[in-house]
Amino acid sequence: SPSGLIHVNNRGAAFLRTTAFRQTLLSAGLFALSSFVILAFAYVASAGMMMRRADESINEEVVALQERFQAGGIRDINRYILQRTVGGGADYLYLLVHPSGRALSGNLSGLPDVQADDEGRLQFTYRRPPAGGTAETEKDDRAGRGRIIDLPSGYRLFVGLDVDEENRLVRRMLNTILAASALALALGVAAGIFVSRRFVRRLDGINTVAR
Secondary structure, rough: OOHHHHHHHHHHHHHOOOOHHHHHHHHHHHHHHHHHHHHHHHHHHHHHHHHHHHHHHHHHHHHHHHHHHHHHHHHHHHHHHHHHHHHOOOOEEEEEOOOOOOOEEEHHHHHOOOOOOOOOOEEEEEOOOOOOOOOOOOOOOEEEEEEEEEOOOOOOEEEEEOOHHHHHHHHHHHHHHHHHHHHHHHHHHHHHHHHHHHHHHHHHHHHHHOO
């Protein structure tokens, strides 16, 4: 009946207005926020650590190649890169470029066309054939990170690493953080509704006895 409907609506609005519901909702919001902040801090620290490790490895390889250049010149570097990249099994991404702009050796088709950060690091996307794939249409987009070094006589050298797996891990971590925060908030709201309804029922029982 209309009066029954009004009674149900009034009871629903009543428990939403209870102090218990509001306090539980506030606690849920604070818990979700604190969980998000803690997980976000862990996310930033983990992502930063992975990128720092990649940068340290790249810097070590750059130093090794610069020492090789001082000892044997450009031919020694070219020979070294060819040995490392033949067969596609290199751990690093390389590209040695002639002063004319022609690629001499390496496993990249060209220098990354992106702006370097304040420390000379490049974050870019490149295409690499998947395992067993050789056709251009079978290549997949990968995330790379590296540095471009200017050598004497106009030669340029790129040294980098594939960081696609690290980027995917970072994205999964971020998605987990958002899902966990949303779940914490949803559980808090559900708990608030449950506690408030019990509170309203008790009040109804007390009012019935008082009558």
